[in-house]
Amino acid sequence: MLTVITYDVNTEDPAGQRRLRKVARHCVNYGQRVQNSVFECVADAAEMVRIKNKLVELIDPEKDSLRFYYLGNKYQTKIEHVGAKPTYEAEGFLAL
Amino acid sequence: MLTVITYDVNTEDPAGQRRLRKVARHCVNYGQRVQNSVFECVADAAEMVRIKNKLVELIDPEKDSLRFYYLGNKYQTKIEHVGAKPTYEAEGFLAL
Numbered sequence: 001m002l003t004v005i006t007y008d009v010n011t012e013d014p015a016g017q018r019r020l021r022k023v024a025r026h027c028v029n030y031g032q033r034v035q036n037s038v039f040e041c042v043a044d045a046a047e048m049v050r051i052k053n054k055l056v057e058l059i060d061p062e063k064d065s066l067r068f069y070y071l072g073n074k075y076q077t078k079i080e081h082v083g084a085k086p087t088y089e090a091e092g093f094l095a096l
Numbered sequence: 097m098l099t100v101i102t103y104d105v106n107t108e109d110p111a112g113q114r115r116l117r118k119v120a121r122h123c124v125n126y127g128q129r130v131q132n133s134v135f136e137c138v139a140d141a142a143e144m145v146r147i148k149n150k151l152v153e154l155i156d157p158e159k160d161s162l163r164f165y166y167l168g169n170k171y172q173t174k175i176e177h178v179g180a181k182p183t184y185e186a187e188g189f190l191a192l
């Protein structure tokens with residue numbers, strides 16, 4: 001099944017910047033980056049729970065947020081993209 | 097039906113910053129901001145086409161991107177949120 005993961009990490013301080021890098025790195029390991037803070041993961045339910053639990057550990061729940069959209073197995077027709085398709089490097093920086 | 101709209105707008109120059117404000121403002125008019133660049137819109141198919149067409153006009157397709165996830169009518173069980181729930185002001189700035 002496909003899960004869309006979006007995140008907001010508060011990067012006002014160095015600790016936040018570290019959290020952002022860790023969250024991005026974890027998502028990159030398990031999903032396809034489609035926008036700066038948007039990943040798509042194809043994983044079964046058990047694996048998705050593990051991915052989610054790790055992300056929950058990485059964020060500061062007072063400052064950051066994660067959002068998961070479960071699109072199921074028939075997701076191809078549920079997604080539409082318009083515009084640029086940048087490629088991203090694993091560490092979370094936009095590779096232009 | 098619920099549509100999740102995510103966007104990446106390249107804000108390296110003032111024109112990009114203007115595009116970002118316009119995109120955010122348009123999304124705010126039609127949806128609930130749930131993260132910095134993530135909106136959820138409840139709209140029927142015809143209205144969603146209008147919202148999308150307007151957003152497509154606002155972006156620079158060489159530099160920016162939009163992504164639409166169509167979650168249908170039974171979306172309540174397909175969404176999970178973890179962590180902070182900030183409120184956002186209409187102009188696109190985080191209101192802490």
